Amino acid sequence: xxxxxxxxxxxxxxxxxxxxxxxxxxxxxxxxxxxxxxxxxxxxxxxxxxxxxxxxxxxxxxxxxxxxxxxxxxxxxxxxxxxxxxxxxxxxxxxxxxxxxxxxxxxxxxxxxxxxxxxxxxxxxxxxxxxxxxxxxxxxxxxxxxxxxxxxxxxxxxxxxxxxxxxxxxxxxxxxxxxxxxxxxxxxxxxxxxxxxxxxxxxxxxxxxxxxxxxxxxxxxxxxxxxxxxxxxxxxxxxxxxxxxxxxxxxxxxxxxxxxxxxxxxxxxxxxxxxxxxxxxxxxxxxxxxxxxxxxxxxxxxxxxxxxxxxxxxxxxxxxxxxxxxxxxxxxxxxxxxxxxxxxxxxxxxxxxxxxxxxxxxxxxxxxxxxxxxxxxxxxxxxxxxxxxxxxxxxxxxxxxxxxxxxxxxxxxxxxxxxxxxxxxxxxxxxxxxxxxxxxxxxxxxxxxxxxxxxxxxxxxxxxxxxxxxxxxxxxxxxxxxxxxxxxxxxxxxxxxxxxxxxxxxxxxxxxxxxxxxxxxxxxxxxxxxxxxxxxxxxxxxxxxxxxxxxxxxxxxxxxxxxxxxxxxxxxxxxxxxxxxxxxxxxxxxxxxxxxxxxxxxxxxxxxxxxxxxxxxxxxxxxxxxxxxxxxxxxxxxxxxxxxxxxxxxxxxxxxxxxxxxxxxxxxxxxxxxxxxxxxxxxxxxxxxxxxxxxxxxxxxxxxxxxxxxxxxxxxxxxxxxxxxxxxxxxxxxxxxxxxxxxxxxxxxxxxxxxxxxxxxxxxxxxxxxxxxxxxxxxxxxxxxxxxxxxxxxxxxxxxxxxxxxxxxxxxxxxxxxxxxxxxxxxxxxxxxxxxxxxxxxxxxxxxxxxxxxxxxxxxxxxxxxxxxxxxxxxxxxxxxxxxxxxxxxxxxxxxxxxxxxxxxxxxxxxxxxxxxxxxxxxxxxxxxxxxxxxxxxxxxxxxxxxxxxxxxxxxxxxxxxxxxxxxx
Numbered sequence: 001x002x003x004x005x006x007x008x009x010x011x012x013x014x015x016x017x018x019x020x021x022x023x024x025x026x027x028x029x030x031x032x033x034x035x036x037x038x039x040x041x042x043x044x045x046x047x048x049x050x051x052x053x054x055x056x057x058x059x060x061x062x063x064x065x066x067x068x069x070x071x072x073x074x075x076x077x078x079x080x081x082x083x084x085x086x087x088x089x090x091x092x093x094x095x096x097x098x099x100x101x102x103x104x105x106x107x108x109x110x111x112x113x114x115x116x117x118x119x120x121x122x123x124x125x126x127x128x129x130x131x132x133x134x135x136x137x138x139x140x141x142x143x144x145x146x147x148x149x150x151x152x153x154x155x156x157x158x159x160x161x162x163x164x165x166x167x168x169x170x171x172x173x174x175x176x177x178x179x180x181x182x183x184x185x186x187x188x189x190x191x192x193x194x195x196x197x198x199x200x201x202x203x204x205x206x207x208x209x210x211x212x213x214x215x216x217x218x219x220x221x222x223x224x225x226x227x228x229x230x231x232x233x234x235x236x237x238x239x240x241x242x243x244x245x246x247x248x249x250x251x252x253x254x255x256x257x258x259x260x261x262x263x264x265x266x267x268x269x270x271x272x273x274x275x276x277x278x279x280x281x282x283x284x285x286x287x288x289x290x291x292x293x294x295x296x297x298x299x300x301x302x303x304x305x306x307x308x309x310x311x312x313x314x315x316x317x318x319x320x321x322x323x324x325x326x327x328x329x330x331x332x333x334x335x336x337x338x339x340x341x342x343x344x345x346x347x348x349x350x351x352x353x354x355x356x357x358x359x360x361x362x363x364x365x366x367x368x369x370x371x372x373x374x375x376x377x378x379x380x381x382x383x384x385x386x387x388x389x390x391x392x393x394x395x396x397x398x399x400x401x402x403x404x405x406x407x408x409x410x411x412x413x414x415x416x417x418x419x420x421x422x423x424x425x426x427x428x429x430x431x432x433x434x435x436x437x438x439x440x441x442x443x444x445x446x447x448x449x450x451x452x453x454x455x456x457x458x459x460x461x462x463x464x465x466x467x468x469x470x471x472x473x474x475x476x477x478x479x480x481x482x483x484x485x486x487x488x489x490x491x492x493x494x495x496x497x498x499x500x501x502x503x504x505x506x507x508x509x510x511x512x513x514x515x516x517x518x519x520x521x522x523x524x525x526x527x528x529x530x531x532x533x534x535x536x537x538x539x540x541x542x543x544x545x546x547x548x549x550x551x552x553x554x555x556x557x558x559x560x561x562x563x564x565x566x567x568x569x570x571x572x573x574x575x576x577x578x579x580x581x582x583x584x585x586x587x588x589x590x591x592x593x594x595x596x597x598x599x600x601x602x603x604x605x606x607x608x609x610x611x612x613x614x615x616x617x618x619x620x621x622x623x624x625x626x627x628x629x630x631x632x633x634x635x636x637x638x639x640x641x642x643x644x645x646x647x648x649x650x651x652x653x654x655x656x657x658x659x660x661x662x663x664x665x666x667x668x669x670x671x672x673x674x675x676x677x678x679x680x681x682x683x684x685x686x687x688x689x690x691x692x693x694x695x696x697x698x699x700x701x702x703x704x705x706x707x708x709x710x711x712x713x714x715x716x717x718x719x720x721x722x723x724x725x726x727x728x729x730x731x732x733x734x735x736x737x738x739x740x741x742x743x744x745x746x747x748x749x750x751x752x753x754x755x756x757x758x759x760x761x762x763x764x765x766x767x768x769x770x771x772x773x774x775x776x777x778x779x780x781x782x783x784x785x786x787x788x789x790x791x792x793x794x795x796x797x798x799x800x801x802x803x804x805x806x807x808x809x810x811x812x813x814x815x816x817x818x819x820x821x822x823x824x825x826x827x828x829x830x831x832x833x834x835x836x837x838x839x840x841x842x843x844x845x846x847x848x849x850x851x852x853x854x855x856x857x858x859x860x861x862x863x864x865x866x867x868x869x870x871x872x873x874x875x876x877x878x879x880x881x882x883x884x885x886x887x888x889x890x891x892x893x894x895x896x897x898x899x900x901x902x903x904x905x906x907x908x909x910x911x912x913x914x915x916x917x918x919x920x921x922x923x924x925x926x927x928x929x930x931x932x933x934x935x936x937x938x939x940x941x942x943x944x945x946x947x948x949x950x951x952x953x954x955x956x957x958x959x960x961x962x963x964x965x966x967x968x969x
Contacts, residue, residue: 016183017190018240019106020088021099027229028236032098035088037237039081039191040245041228042221044252046080047073049220052256053263055456056330057301057486061213067206074197075205079147079217080224081191083154086126088184090115091166091174108180111173118167120174127152128164128175133188137201142208149836150218154225156445158218158839194245212455212485212511214836219452223426227255264333264428264457265359270296270324279357280316286561287539291317294543295324299555301331302545303479303489303508307496309777310700311565311656312539315347315462318492319354322458325488333457335425337434339466339676344368345644346651346677347462348431355429362429369424369432425453434461438471438857441478442823443840451481458488463676465493465500465693465784469813470859472500473820476507481825483511494697495780497788498522505544509554512546516826526560538778539563563777566706570699570774571718572766575686576726579744584614588621591686591722595667596627601711603683604654604666608674608698610688610723611746612637616958619669623957630663635671638959639868639879641900647673654680656704674698681705683714688723689747691755692762692787695721696780721763723747740798754809757802758791816859823856861907866917866937868901868954876920876938879954888920888936895930903960905937909948916947 022038025031033041050059050073062072086092090110093099100112127148134144149158166174176184192200209217228234233255237243273292277283284292287308294304304321308314322334336351338344348368356363425436426449437459440450459482467475482489491504502523510518526540543557575594577587595605607622609615612635619633634646650668653661656679668674668682675697681704687695703710703717725742741760748756762783765771772779786792794802825839855862869888870877876884879901884890890898905917916937923931939945943954946966953961 013179013182013186014190016103016106016108016179017088017187019102019108020093020183020187021096021102022084022087023229023231023236024096024099025236027231028234029231031236032238033234033236034238034240034243035084036187036190036194036240037243037248038228038234039084040194040243040248041234041251042083042224043077043081043191043195044245044248045224045228045255046077046220047249048252048256048261049224050076053261054220055263055332058216058456060330061209061485062217065205065207065209065213071206074195075203076217076220077195078192078197078203079150080221081195082126082130082188083151083221083225084122084126085129085151085184085188086122086124088129088180088187089120089122089125089174090176090180091120091125091170092122108176108183109178110176110180114170114173118170118174120166120170121155123152123155124159124164125166125175126154127159128166129184130188131161131164133185134200136185137188139201139204143204145837146208146214146835149839150214150221153218153448153836153839154222156222156448158448158836160838160841196245208834210484210514211834211836212451212481215448215451215481215839216455216485217452218836219448219450222446222449223423223452226423227259228252230255233258262365262428264362264365265326266332268323268327268332268359270327271320276320285313285317285564287312287314287541287563288317288320290539290541290559290561291321292324294541294557294559295321296328298325298328298543298545300545300548301325301329301486301488302512302543302555303483303491303505305491305493305496305501305504305542305544306539307493307501307541307781308539309563309565309780310494310697311704311706312563312777314492314494314539315350316354318460318462318490319351321490322460322488323358325490326458329486329488331456331458331488333428334430335437335454335457335459336429336431337437337459337461338432339463340433344431344433346647346679351429351431365427366429366431367424367427369427369430369436423449423453425450427453428457430457433854434464434467434471434475435854435857437461437478438474439853441474441481441825442853442857443825443842444823444853444856445840447825447839454482455485455487458490460490460492462492463494463697464491464504465496466676466697468816468858470816470820471857472503473817473824474857476503477824477826479504479507480511480516483508484514486512494700495693495784497693497784499789501542505542505556508544509546513552513554520554520556523556524558526558538781540781565777567775567778568703568706568717570702570776571716572763572774573718573720574724574726574764574767575720575722576724576741577722579723579725579742584617585621587722588618591618592621592625592628594720595622595684595686596625598684598713599665599667599711600627601713602664603711603714604663604681605668605684605686606654606674606680606682606698606701607667607669607686608688609669609671610690610744610750612671612959613962614688615669615671616961619958622667622669628665628667630666632666632668633670633958634668634673635959636673636904637906639901639903639954641880642956642959643673644900647678650680651678654682656681658705674701681708683710684718684720686720686722689721689743689756689760689763691751692759693784695719695759695763696776696783699774699776721767724760726764738797740794740801752809752812753805754802755787757794757798757805758787761792761794761798762786819859820857855907863907864905864909864917864935865902866905866935867898867931868903868937868939869898869920870939870941870943872941879943879956885922887922889922890926890931899930899934902934903937905947905960909950909952916945 020035021032022035023033059072062076063069066072066075093103094110094112094115130151131144131148152159152164189200197203234251273284291306306314306318336347338347352363352366355366440447440454489508505523506518506520509520510516523542538560540560545555546552547555599605607618609618615633615635619631622628622631632646632650653663675694680701682701685699685702687698699719702719723744727738740757743756766774868879870879876888878898882897917935919932919934920936923934926932937945939954945952949966951963951966953963955961
């Protein structure tokens with residue numbers, strides 16, 4: 001039938017409802033799945049999510065929304081069932097010949113050419129129908145308007161109301177005429193009946209939930225839909241007699257067991273101080289005691305900001321605070337966000353150990369979420385475990401690659417569900433880069449599932465001061481959503497600038513109070529310790545929440561305590577060098593000689609260089625110097641295996657804890673990979689100039705173990721600052737006041753000239769002895785404040801250059817902040833409403849994989865990732881020498897070894913020519929799917945390649961070396 005007569009077709013309405021298809025045979029295991037069958041399957045999965053996955057805090061919020069205990073389960077099941085309501089239209093049924101045939105045989109008609117020509121997405125159709133049908137059932141407008149986006153956005157994007165309508169040229173054909181409105185209304189009522197619910201008109205929730213809970217609901221609905229779409233566990237049913245809620249429950253239970261899904265903590269009790277001490281086998285440190293007391297006495301779930309010097313145990317304090325708040329307020333997991341991908345690996349080990357101490361078996365539930373997760377030794381052990389062992393772990397939570405997403409997982413097993421895009425944050429315990437949270441706060445696809453994964457957890461963010469101005473906008477946006485959902489948050493930092501501290505507190509309170517532009521003013525100074533304790537610097541704990549009840553007035557408390565690290569005066573010395581000339585051979589040779597002199601009687605030094613090329617050049621000078629017999633190079637342009645092995649070595653031999661294999665003499669030359677979560681103790685620090693907070697962060701590695709015996713000339717903690725020309729001869733150690741120092745171009749580009757001038761001035765004053773000595777850790781807050789909030793007066797001869805640098809710095813920051821704000825999940829000041837409607841109006845670009853999402857939330861050009869292989873005489877092999885098969889073929893048992901040769905390529909080598917970076921022919925055919933979207937960087941027999949006009953070489957010792965322009969041979 002190709003036309004419509006205009007007369008209603010005869011036939012039983014219920015028979016017409018049962019004629020509708022929800023999944024074609026291709027996506028339902030070979031048999032068509034009736035629409036009502038898929039709707040019940042999704043409702044049954046949602047019930048499982050409620051019973052076995054949702055945190056108590058989320059269940060309580062949904063019960064309040066629905067109007068009573070247990071009502072939340074019914075609401076979630078009903079909303080999940082309605083996600084595919086839009087498939088009850090000619091626009092969807094008419095796309096598939098078999099579905100169209102069944103519908104027509106039941107008496108439903110449409111104009112086929114029109115429907116075929118004009119597409120109408122079923123998720124938007126569902127929002128359109130639900131808006132009309134609920135209104136017809138007498139629902140109040142405020143409830144209709146928050147419910148329909150849950151259906152319209154179940155594929156990750158939330159449209160504007162105006163975008164729901166079918167294409168105008170269809171003239172009613174897309175949504176259906178004649179019997180279609182009757183069938184659609186009957187379908188809505190029948191779903192409720194099959195679920196055992198009250199009539200639709202009586203299902204009106206008790207209250208309109210906050211947008212954060214709406215987004216959580218949307219994510220849970222998407223999660224239920226994706227699981228119920230698995231053709232492995234939900235084979236199609238085309239016989240109405242076999243479609244029952246009990247049957248759907250059996251299918252959901254089978255899928256749930258097979259996937260091994262579970263919540264995190266179950267019945268977690270609030271630990272006391274004695275329990276913590278028994279667990280860790282040592283007394284709590286002052287900041288840990290303070291955090292535990294504060295978390296136990298907060299009137300409501302809120303945010304803790306922990307600031308303490310390196311070595312005070314603040315990371316453990318953060319996890320303790322998270323555990324206490326989770327137990328008190330009904331949250332069942334933790335997300336631990338680290339500054340960068342590289343810092344997540346060592347933290348993964350620590351979080352696993354901590355989770356296991358909280359409840360037996362939870363150590364295996366911690367997921368490492370980033371692209372290189374399988375290179376962490378602990379994670380690789382899980383990956384290679386038996387099926388029974390892996391059943392105890394959630395599995396690989398890496399971002400899905402382009403082309404992998406389907407209606408069901410390709411691989412059975414407990415970890416398969418979390419391979420999907422956006423699902424990783426739903427693991428009970430997650431360690432990752434903070435970028436995952438930042439991306440959840442962007443107007444990106446699957447923001448709902450990402451946020452759903454966060455809103456049942458306590459969120460712990462380490463080293464938050466390292467977030468740049470672009471990423472900081474996303475951080476504030478994420479805190480607003482977390483605050484609105486009353487999610488406990490723990491921020492950990494060595495020291496925040498006062499402005500940063502106030503901004504994160506205001507962002508969280510903007511969410512809890514419902515005031516989008518909340519501004520609370522300066523935070524109070526700590527109570528409890530007026531001055532730094534004699535034993536060391538002062539730690540600071542800020543508690544932020546709103547009072548329980550309807551008032552929702554802000555409650556802010558700030559307390560301080562002493563530290564365990566004694567105050568020490570850190571000597572500062574300026575090693576001036578010529579930064580205008582690219583050839584640093586003389587400066588490197590001089591510094592290598594200086595290191596040999598300093599370490600003549602033994603000792604360990606850390607040198608932090610701002611670029612890999614500077615690190616490589618100095619490392620070569622150190623390695624070749626006769627007086628130095630041990631050196632390690634560590635930077636970001638190495639394969640994952642080389643980098644992981646060297647990082648693990650450094651963390652082991654330079655551990656601040658007693659024991660271990662501390663070498664007699666060692667120089668570690670590193671880049672910014674040593675800035676965060678690099679838990680080492682060295683006798684001497686050399687660092688390129690950086691903003692003052694980063695300098696202090698690096699100084700935290702110097703004499704970190706205060707009672708360690710050190711060589712005589714290294715007993716005073718000293719930091720040598722390089723990467724600047726002060727105007728005097730390098731041998732003099734300090735510069736004159738004739739003008740501002742000249743700085744490295746790469747540093748200026750990365751940080752801005754102005755904060756570097758502030759840092760240079762403070763360092764020069766300390767080196768000359770004309771300013772207050774760097775007595776740390778007690779002076780850390782003061783120095784950070786001078787670096788950002790209250791800059792010191794600069795020398796008169798610097799003024800003109802400093803004022804110009806300050807203007808430029810502010811302009812750049814303003815531009816970058818504005819750029820980020822355009823992509824935030826909320827558009828404040830632009831008619832933001834109380835529902836999810838239009839949340840993705842002007843959506844962020846869809847970027848696949850961790851590198852892409854990091855580029856978006858950090859405002860950087862995307863770097864590239866490739867697996868390094870060698871091609872010689874027509875055959876392929878790994879860098880390690882292991883031979884590959886024809887076309888680069890890899891046996892399944894060698895895939896993990898191959899992937900350890902993955903490396904990150906800097907953005908300056910992009911755009912990459914597809915001739916150079918592409919999967920090998922055998923990888924495209926990879927039946928396991930782990931290699932088909934992996935690019936290969938193919939080196940010749942001398943380990944060289946030309947990329948983006950540059951001649952590159954991979955050196956086993958130096959990493960990726962740029963040998964210059966390709967035409968300069």
